[in-house]
Amino acid sequence: MGNLKNEEVGSSRACRLLLVDDSATVAEFVSRALPHCNVERLENFVDLPAYLRKASPEAVILDVEMPGLSGQGFAQYLRRCTKAEIPIVLYSSVDSARLAAISDEVGAVAALRKTGDPAALRDIIHKVLGPRAIHP
Amino acid sequence: MTRTGADAALAALRGRLVTLEGPTLRAPAALVVCAVHGVRVGVDLALCREVLPLAATTPVPEAPPWVLGLVRVAEREIAVLDLVGRIEGSSRLPALDEHILVVHADDRELGIVVESVFGVVATEGASLQEPPVGELASWMLGVVEHEGDPIFWLEPAALLVDLPGDAT
Numbered sequence: 444m445g446n447l448k449n450e451e452v453g454s455s456r457a458c459r460l461l462l463v464d465d466s467a468t469v470a471e472f473v474s475r476a477l478p479h480c481n482v483e484r485l486e487n488f489v490d491l492p493a494y495l496r497k498a499s500p501e502a503v504i505l506d507v508e509m510p511g512l513s514g515q516g517f518a519q520y521l522r523r524c525t526k527a528e529i530p531i532v533l534y535s536s537v538d539s540a541r542l543a544a545i546s547d548e549v550g551a552v553a554a555l556r557k558t559g560d561p562a563a564l565r566d567i568i569h570k571v572l573g574p575r576a577i578h579p
Numbered sequence: 580m581t582r583t584g585a586d587a588a589l590a591a592l593r594g595r596l597v598t599l600e601g602p603t604l605r606a607p608a609a610l611v612v613c614a615v616h617g618v619r620v621g622v623d624l625a626l627c628r629e630v631l632p633l634a635a636t637t638p639v640p641e642a643p644p645w646v647l648g649l650v651r652v653a654e655r656e657i658a659v660l661d662l663v664g665r666i667e668g669s670s671r672l673p674a675l676d677e678h679i680l681v682v683h684a685d686d687r688e689l690g691i692v693v694e695s696v697f698g699v700v701a702t703e704g705a706s707l708q709e710p711p712v713g714e715l716a717s718w719m720l721g722v723v724e725h726e727g728d729p730i731f732w733l734e735p736a737a738l739l740v741d742l743p744g745d746a747t
Contacts, residue, residue, distance in 0.1 A: 468713030468731075472618040475722070475729040536617050536694075538674075557617025558695060561728045 457481040458576040460568070461500035463488075463517060464534070465509045469557065473504065473534075476561035477568060480576055488512045488520050495525050502552075502571050507535040507545050518549035530571050534564070606705040606723045612730055613680060613693035616663050616715060620693070621702070621723060621730040628652075628681040628688060630696050633673055644670035646742070650690055652681055659690035660738055666714045684735035691735070700725050707732075 462473050462484045474482045485494060487509060503521065507514025518531055533546050533554035546554040553567045568576045610621030611630075629652070636648030636659050645665035649656040659679055664671040679690040706724040710716055711731050718737040723730045 466616070466714060468711060468715045469617050471711045471713055472729060472731070478727075557614075559614030559617055559619040559697075561619065 458502075458568075458572050459483070459498065459500050460502055460504060460576075461485065461494070461498070461529075462504045462534075463509070463514075464504075464506040466506070469506070472559070472561075473564065476564050477576065479578065480568070488517050491517075491520060492524055499527065500529060502530045502532060502568070504532045504534045504568075505551075507533055507537060507542070515545060515549050518551070532567055532571060604707060604721065606702045606707045606721075606732070608703045609699050609701050610723065610725075610730055610732065611680065612697040612700055612725075613678070614695045614697070615691075615693050615733075616666060617694075618715070619697070619728070619730050620715070620733050621700070622680065622682055622691075622733050622735060624699055626683045626735055628683065631679040631681060631690070633675060633677045633679060633692070644668075647673070647692065650679065652688070652690075655688065657681065657688045657690050658742070659692060660742070661692045662715070662718070662738075663692070682735040684739055687739075689735055689738060691733075691738070700730070702730070 458480045460477065460480050460482045462470055462482055464470055464484065465486050470484045483498065483500070485491060488511065505514050505517060512520065514533060514535065521529065521531070530552040531549060533542060533551045534557060535542055536557045539556060542554045542556060552571055555563060555567050565577055607623040607625065609624040611624050611627045612619055612621045614620070631650070631652070634650050636650050638648045639646055639658070645661045647659040647661050650659050661671055661673060673692050678693050678696055680693050680696070681688055681690050702723050702725055708722040708724065710719040710721050715731060718733055720732045720734045723732050
């Protein structure tokens with residue numbers, strides 16, 4: 444599990460987000476785009492049970508193309524690992540039509556293409572978690 | 580590619596910039612901001628020549644899969660690199676709505692495949708932070724903060740490391 448530096452600035456009131464993405468660069472970008480969130484990262488599904496024993500993320504930002512287990516598979520695994528209904532936001536480079544189809548399949552609350560636009564990411568997280576995720 | 584070689588080359592570039600600019604590396608006056616690998620990346624405007632629609636490229640024999648090929652720009656053939664393919668170590672077919680950013684890299688020109696181009700932003704005096712971690716790190720000089728948002732500052736010359744000579 445890779446923990447990003449936002450944890451250092453995150454207070455107990457900061458929104459806790461789990462980012463599931465095999466890209467360290469994307470993880471750093473998300474962390475910087477959401478400076479008021481406590482962003483933690485898993486590179487793959489293997490560490491999920493151990494992570495959930497220690498943490499209760501308020502939302503999961505999920506890439507759908509990862510080695511080992513697809514985003515769909517991860518979403519199903521997440522549902523099995525926890526009784527809590529954790530909102531899933533898909534965040535991927537796949538085309539919009541495919542992303543929408545996967546979003547329906549996994550019951551994601553939102554889906555966003557990775558366009559490198561931090562404002563778009565903040566808008567989505569704001570809609571999912573409210574203003575606390577954007578403003579301290 | 581060998582990260583060690585790329586890291587050493589980038590360290591040398593950073594050192595050269597520090598020498599030119601004094602003790603502190605500063606953000607450039609303006610960046611051409613685009614999306615690469617799903618993140619915002621900026622290239623010094625002074626190094627950018629033009630943005631082209633993704634054009635058919637002429638394959639280069641024996642070139643690594645991330646060298647898409649050559650494209651003709653103003654009577655010159657320049658190599659087009661796909662950073663995502665380079666990161667993934669495989670050949671990738673870029674989407675038709677992607678672009679080629681033509682940049683100066685040392686004494687030559689390169690084309691870089693970018694997913695989209697946001698535009699030019701003025702970054703004179705902007706806050707400059709340590710280079711990002713991750714798979715793009717070897718080509719980055721730092722992170723420029725523009726209106727509170729991060730732009731990963733790409734140094735095109737760092738892309739020349741490990742690039743076969745006959746591809747340029």
